[in-house]
Amino acid sequence: MKHDVIVCGAGIAGMGSALALTRAGVNVALLAPKRAPAPMPGEQYHPRVYAISEASQALLASLGIWDAMPQERITPVDAMQVNGDRDGQVVLDAWQAAKSHLAWIVESGEIERALFQALTIYGVPWIDDTMQTWQPGLVTTAGGMTLQAQLFIGADGARSPLRSAAAMAHQKKDYGDQGLVTHLTCEKPHMNTAYQWFCNHHVLAFLPMPDTSEGHQVSLVWSVDDATAYQFLHMDEATLGRALPEALNEVAQGCLGTLRMRARLHGFPLTLEKAQMAAPGVALVGDAAHRVHPLAGQGLNLGLGDVKALAQVLNEKEAFRSYGDLRVLERYARTRAADVMAMRVATDGLYQLFSRDLPALPFLRNAGMNLVQQLPWVKRQLIAGASGL
Numbered sequence: 001m002k003h004d005v006i007v008c009g010a011g012i013a014g015m016g017s018a019l020a021l022t023r024a025g026v027n028v029a030l031l032a033p034k035r036a037p038a039p040m041p042g043e044q045y046h047p048r049v050y051a052i053s054e055a056s057q058a059l060l061a062s063l064g065i066w067d068a069m070p071q072e073r074i075t076p077v078d079a080m081q082v083n084g085d086r087d088g089q090v091v092l093d094a095w096q097a098a099k100s101h102l103a104w105i106v107e108s109g110e111i112e113r114a115l116f117q118a119l120t121i122y123g124v125p126w127i128d129d130t131m132q133t134w135q136p137g138l139v140t141t142a143g144g145m146t147l148q149a150q151l152f153i154g155a156d157g158a159r160s161p162l163r164s165a166a167a168m169a170h171q172k173k174d175y176g177d178q179g180l181v182t183h184l185t186c187e188k189p190h191m192n193t194a195y196q197w198f199c200n201h202h203v204l205a206f207l208p209m210p211d212t213s214e215g216h217q218v219s220l221v222w223s224v225d226d227a228t229a230y231q232f233l234h235m236d237e238a239t240l241g242r243a244l245p246e247a248l249n250e251v252a253q254g255c256l257g258t259l260r261m262r263a264r265l266h267g268f269p270l271t272l273e274k275a276q277m278a279a280p281g282v283a284l285v286g287d288a289a290h291r292v293h294p295l296a297g298q299g300l301n302l303g304l305g306d307v308k309a310l311a312q313v314l315n316e317k318e319a320f321r322s323y324g325d326l327r328v329l330e331r332y333a334r335t336r337a338a339d340v341m342a343m344r345v346a347t348d349g350l351y352q353l354f355s356r357d358l359p360a361l362p363f364l365r366n367a368g369m370n371l372v373q374q375l376p377w378v379k380r381q382l383i384a385g386a387s388g389l
Helices: 012-023 054-062 108-122 161-165 226-233 237-252 299-315 326-355 361-373 376-387
Strands: 002-008 028-031 049-052 075-077 079-083 089-093 103-107 131-135 138-141 146-154 170-186 193-199 202-212 215-225 259-261 266-275 282-284
Touching: 002 012, 012 028, 012 108, 012 299, 028 146, 049 054, 049 108, 049 202, 049 299, 054 299, 075 202, 089 361, 089 376, 103 108, 103 202, 131 161, 146 161, 161 282, 170 202, 170 226, 170 237, 193 237, 193 326, 202 237, 215 226, 226 237, 226 266, 237 259, 266 326, 282 326, 299 326, 326 361, 361 376
Parallel strands: 002 028, 002 146, 079 193, 146 282
Antiparallel strands: 049 103, 075 103, 079 089, 131 138, 138 146, 170 215, 170 259, 170 266, 193 202, 202 215
C-alpha cells in the first residue's frame, strides 16, 4: 500500500494532522487501532478536558471541527484568577485584551469524536493496525502489512514507537509528580472563571464546566507528588469522597463553597520531554515531540500548533521535493522551535520557582505576582502569549 503520507497514531494530534493534510489535497492514511469515540451519556463528562487557546480554536474551526461539537458542552473562560502561596494574586480578564474569551474548556473525547466523524466523511483510509518495524519510506505492521510513504508522521504519544524506531533524539525529566483529574460539583457558580493556586510543591486548578442538575461544575487538575497521588488514588470511594474535597478546600479556602466529587479520580505522571522533531522521512507532532507541565494548560495547544505548522510547510514545499525531504521537514522543526522552547522554559520555570524552599523566594514570587497585577500592559502580554496568535 502506497501513500504520500502515513500518520501513525489516532489521538487528537494524529487525526488533526490527517484531516488538515487531506483537506490540502495530500494522499494520507492513518495507521492506528480504529475505535470510534463513544458519546458520554446524559450529564457525564469525559475525564480529561483541555483549555483550548484562541489559535487552537481557530484551527479547529478552519477544519470544520469546532461547529461539529455540541456547543452546550463547551465552556468559555472569561477570566483567570492565579493565586500564589501567600498573598500574591493575578487576575486576567478577556476584556483587558479586548477579547471575547480567554480560552474554552472542551472535553478531549468530544474533539476526538468530531475528528473521527470528519475523517469518515472525507473517506481517509484508516489502517486498523500498529507499526511493527520502520525503515525510511517503509513500515511493516503487526498484522503483516507493508506500507510505503514519502513521510511518516509520529503522532503516537509520549512513548512513540516511530520515534524510537527512527532513532530520533529524546530527552525526558520526571517531575516525581502526578496530575490528578476529576469533575466536582461546587456550591457557588464559577462565573466562567478558571482558578489556579501555586503552592509549595503542587499546583491546583479549577476549570469551569457546564452546570448540571446537581449544581455548578468544575474540572479538577491537581499536580501533587507521587506519594500524595498514590494515597488518594488508593482510597476507598467513601474515604476519598470526604478526604479529597477537604484537601482541595484547604488550598482553595472555600472560594467555590462546598465541593463534591461527581466522577472517578484519575492520575497520570508528569514529565518534561523534548524530542528531535524531524528526520529524513519522519516528523513528530504532539506528545511524541514534546511534553510540558500542565500548570499552564498548554500541552494540547502546542500539539495543535504542530499540526498547523506541519500542514502549512508541506503544503508550501517546492514541487520537486518529496514530503519526506529533510530540508522540508527541517523548516517545520525551525518553525516550531521558538514556541516549544518558550513553553518549556515558562512551565518548568514556574514549577521550579514554586517548588523551591529558599527563605526569600516566597516573598519574591508573591510580590512579583502583585506587581504584575498592577501592570495592565504586562497582563495584556500574558493574555496575548496564551492565545497563541
